[in-house]
Amino acid sequence: MEHSVYLSLGSNLGDRFENLSQGQQRLAAHPQIVVQKVSAYYQTSPVGGVVQDDFINQAMLIQTSLSGEELLDYIHEIEAELLRKRVIIWGPRTLDIDILFYDELESDHPDLTLPHPEVFNRLFVLIPLQEIMEKDFIHTEAITEAIAKLEATTDQRIERVDKNDRIKP
DSSP states (O other): OOOEEEHHHHEESHHHHHHHHHHHHHHHHTTTTTEEOOOEEEEEEOEEEEEEEEEEEEEEEEEEOOOOHHHHHHHHHHHTTTTTOOOOOOOOOOOOOEEEEEOOOOOEEESOEEOOEEEEEOHHHHHHHHOOOOTTTTTTOOOOOOHHHHHHHOOEEEEEOOOOOOOOO
């Protein structure tokens, strides 16, 4: 069975655009993953209180026959290949890939909480996600409401950027 999965990708170390590109390529190279849509790039301010450079973020919609756990394991392999270090929570990283939604599955498992527990609190996730959402996506209204609330109440910065601009962090 094919599953629809929304992912969030982010990078703020090294060549951020290249890190995202490498992540996309590795996802697409898996025989059980088909990339359906990829959002534009967005430069975003970090959240979580750790002083660090801005991120480049984007969202992806994939189809996969992998289970959520198998997909998460593969994502961790990709992050490790791109030298992601898990030292500081919400700290700098070469590549971070999060599973936002896996079909309509809900899970409280410590390794894979679905939907992602922070999805409705982060403009850097919601804006790219809104760009690629399917028209009949079950969370469309909640995402639209969360974006309006966050734009009115937070100082999270987000700006669409072109990778050819090569904006410095």
